[in-house]
Amino acid sequence: MSAVSDSSEELFGYIAEFGSAAELYHAAEHVRDSGFKKWDVHTPFPVHGIDHAMGLGKSWLSAVVLCGGVTGFALALILQFGTQVLLYPTVVQGKPTNLYTVPAFFPVLFELTILFSGFATLFGLLIFMQLPRWNHPLFNSEFFKKCTDDGFLLVIESRDPRFKREQTKEFLTEIGAGHIEEVYS
């Protein structure tokens, strides 16, 4: 037990490199099954199906986007009915200003729904990813830069309750990691 408290202030975690997407995929299954929680894989592209290998579920960003879309739709309704029917009715183009006007309001209803959904996607994504975050302990490692080129990296953080300095390193070697590096925060 002492191994955890001794060094975890310094050590952020281990970066382990795997040879290919396939090796990383199987390694992720092992890490998942060993019960680690504070870990992640870092890849140059999204590896198909690795969410399952990591035990992650569906991303609920879609719910945020739905809320954004509903907001945009409601805003367009208020904007158009409020201004055209309540505040400033202009009876032009042979189009009345009452419920029968609705078809003329469709384009703006549609556009604002899409616009607000788009903004919800962008900002929801940033919140879900907790980005922007320009400083991160992983950036201290030169080796970590490989993950935006051709590296398939697996990172186990020292704050994981199952993390033990020696055993975790052995475990990573066991599941087929090539290069293993310690990162300090």
Add this chain to the structure above:
Amino acid sequence: MADASTAAGYKVHPSEEEGVAREKLVENNRSLSWITSRVCGIVENPQPKLWWCLFIPAVLLFCCEVFTLVYLVSTGVGVWGNNQPVAWGWAIVNFVFWIGIGHAGTLISAILFLTRQKWRTSVNRASEAMTIFAVMSAGIYPAFHVGRFWMVWFLAPIPNSNAIWQNFKSPLLWDVFAVSTYFTISVIFWYIGLIPDLATLRDRAKNKISKLAYGFFALGWRGANRHWRHYEMAYLLLAALSTPLVLSVHSVVSFDFATSVIPGWHTTIFPPYFVAGAVFGGFAMVLTLMLPIRKIYGLEDLITMKHIDNMTKIILLTGTIVGYAYIMELFIAYYGANKYEADAFHIRILSGPYKYYYYCMFACNVLIPQLFWSRKLRHNLWVVFIVVNFVNAGMWFERFVIIPTSVARDFLPGQWGYYSATWVEKLMFIGTFGQFMMFLLLFLRFLPVIAIGEVKGILPQSDPHYPEWEAMRKKRRQGDSA
């Protein structure tokens, strides 16, 4: 034969191997790091001389555009050739022309994503950039067409001291919303797609300024799968949002005409016809740009003949749809028993002052692209380049044929008129090409022209089950030879 299908590029599923082997999407068995360094190299290495040979004229043309705009604002819209009855001249023609070009980018990034067309990955980044720059060029025209540019904020529904609100029943206001939404969503889509590639550039950056700049815009991307899973969802959602959006934008643009009562404009065929035309013209512009980029920067392994072949087929398809629309318009004018409509088309194609524009349009858009029925011609890059430039020109003629021709000859001969563009309009149009090229060249200089991460994702070895398939394939091959 088996070797050809196992080489890199296309994920060969064992069940497909017996059928026709698909062409590879990345040639020559390139590795992940080769893709990174080839695409990033364009940004990191000094640009070829040709870049400067194009950039300097582009900036000069952009200056011409700025000059004509200043001249326009300081003198008045009378410097354009617009008159009564032709209030919509080149300004609106060019607006529709540019906005149409944008559509190919969104089609590639959104619709081909939803339909899982893997070949989109090599061309989507540049096409999306083209979309954004084309919409920027388009936006100039309606903004200045309002006459008093400083009053353009009246388009926005903001409470003002006159207590007057915009007329939301007007197609022109729909257009404002459609185009600005389209631009915003295109920028968001493009930027989200860029984040992982900006991180790649950040990690490769040698000097401090580029490290800071790319690092800032990469938002601290770490390629973590806990990010990727949200990122992929975001990408899917944006594709799903952009798909109806791109179809709606040119439909709304066509409403500007179709909801009016001018003969020649007042037709229900306009929305689909405009969308097909936009995709047609957009793909022509994508090819116009991608063919030289591919050659100059040595991207033949990433933008393969397969990509070009697919795009020429889309041009052939949409060009034929456009041709159908042209003929259907004529047929309805004849068959519809509306004498004004019949007259409008008689003037358009036979007796009017602009009939040669119609012939140019028909030849460029319908006849010349039929060359693409031949596989041999589709694979001759010079033929492709020449044909797509005819299409670019043809699509401009189409907008001219639709817009000024119809209003120059409406119901009463007493209100007929004639329109020709002045030097200001001509210089401004050339200037927007300068602006478009300038932004495009800056994009080539500073941002990855190919979506690095996405191309890596379609390599066969990127599939986590690749070794298992490889083993199965090997086993079968041994079985065959035995």
